[in-house]
Amino acid sequence: xxxxxxxxxxxxxxxxxxxxxxxxxxxxxxxxxxxxxxxxxxxxxxxxxxxxxxxxxxxxxxxxxxxxxxxxxxxxxxxxxxxxxxxxxxxxxxxxxxxxxxxxxxxxxxxxxxxxxxxxxxxxxxxxxxxxxxxxxxxxxxxxxxxxxxxxxxxxxxxxxxxxxxxxxxxxxxxxxxxxxxxxxxxxxxxxxxxxxxxxxxxxxxxxxxxxxxxxxxxxxxxxxxxxxxxxxxxxxxxxxxxxxxxxxxxxxx
Amino acid sequence: xxxxxxxxxxxxxxxxxxxxxxxxxxxxxxxxxxxxxxxxxxxxxxxxxxxxxxxxxxxxxxxxxxxxxxxxxxxxxxxxxxxxxxxxxxxxxx
Numbered sequence: 001x002x003x004x005x006x007x008x009x010x011x012x013x014x015x016x017x018x019x020x021x022x023x024x025x026x027x028x029x030x031x032x033x034x035x036x037x038x039x040x041x042x043x044x045x046x047x048x049x050x051x052x053x054x055x056x057x058x059x060x061x062x063x064x065x066x067x068x069x070x071x072x073x074x075x076x077x078x079x080x081x082x083x084x085x086x087x088x089x090x091x092x093x094x095x096x097x098x099x100x101x102x103x104x105x106x107x108x109x110x111x112x113x114x115x116x117x118x119x120x121x122x123x124x125x126x127x128x129x130x131x132x133x134x135x136x137x138x139x140x141x142x143x144x145x146x147x148x149x150x151x152x153x154x155x156x157x158x159x160x161x162x163x164x165x166x167x168x169x170x171x172x173x174x175x176x177x178x179x180x181x182x183x184x185x186x187x188x189x190x191x192x193x194x195x196x197x198x199x200x201x202x203x204x205x206x207x208x209x210x211x212x213x214x215x216x217x218x219x220x221x222x223x224x225x226x227x228x229x230x231x232x233x234x235x236x237x238x239x240x241x242x243x244x245x246x247x248x249x250x251x252x253x254x
Numbered sequence: 255x256x257x258x259x260x261x262x263x264x265x266x267x268x269x270x271x272x273x274x275x276x277x278x279x280x281x282x283x284x285x286x287x288x289x290x291x292x293x294x295x296x297x298x299x300x301x302x303x304x305x306x307x308x309x310x311x312x313x314x315x316x317x318x319x320x321x322x323x324x325x326x327x328x329x330x331x332x333x334x335x336x337x338x339x340x341x342x343x344x345x346x347x348x
Contacts (some may be wrong), residue, residue, distance in 0.1 A: 036258065036259070036281065037281075038280050038281055038290075038291040038294070038295065041291075041294055041295055042290065042294040044293060045294050045298060134321055142290060145287065145290065149283070149284075149287075152338065177301075
């Protein structure tokens with residue numbers, strides 16, 4: 001594997017791992033705060049699925065460094081500019097509708113991404129994706145069910161869902177950006193063509209929206225930057241809390 | 255008063271072909287939600303291969319005050335137990 005390809009794979013793995021980690025951290029904020037006990041456990045389960053994913057992906061990413069890094073080192077000892085998660089993942093949890101819209105957009109993407117990655121020429125990635133795609137499919141189904149309930153529920157739940165969809169739309173196109181890394185990985189059959197994913201993603205979201213009477217928002221300004229490690233102000237605060245213990249007491253164990 | 259959503263009873267099947275066991279209950283507004291919550295609450299540690307959910311209201315239960323009338327007469331009918339048969343080999347679920 002050339003140096004260039006190895007670096008591209010590293011960035012890609014960090015992107016997948018960071019997406020899982022940051023989403024897991026955000027979802028875990030619902031623990032003890034969800035609208036009802038059952039949903040509390042459901043959301044915590046989703047959070048744990050993501051943390052589990054992050055562990056495997058960051059561990060694999062760690063092996064692409066000259067000096068091997070552990071998943072914990074990568075999670076707790078990188079600063080925000082070294083993180084490559086989507087901006088949407090780091091946005092504050094917001095209300096329940098906001099979380100559901102976020103989950104809908106992200107899990108629809110992950111469902112398609114991991115399905116495509118099952119065919120990756122990287123055998124580690126393809127084996128992992130066979131498991132991840134099942135999780136992602138369930139996460140999408142959970143979000144789609146709630147999207148419909150909130151959309152067809154009360155006037156208030158409907159309006160909150162519409163607001164969430166509109167606020168989050170400006171963070172969706174970033175998923176599908178083709179950087180030089182992505183092009184290189186595509187050439188080697190390691191990662192899929194994001195443009196193709198975009199078409200299928202729009203279909204998938206469109207189908208859910210059709211059942212609920214929502215429409216796909218008009219494309220307006222789109223936020224970008226995560227491919228270069230440029231983030232919103234929110235990631236720093238999240239990392240601050242998540243990394244506090246390891247930063248204050250390096251290598252603490254109990 | 256219960257201000258939560260409808261109550262559903264959850265039955266989980268451990269292995270394909272085996273019996274469904276009562277696992278507990280969940281609150282949910284519809285059957286899809288009940289099924290998903292049952293999955294999230296009662297099969298997180300690999301307990302299940304299939305789930306049934308049923309609205310608690312749809313279950314007909316015997317009343318505690320009828321227990322004597324219902325069950326005591328069976329107490330002394332030892333001859334109803336099939337203890338005189340040899341169990342077929344490999345029949346674990348009987």
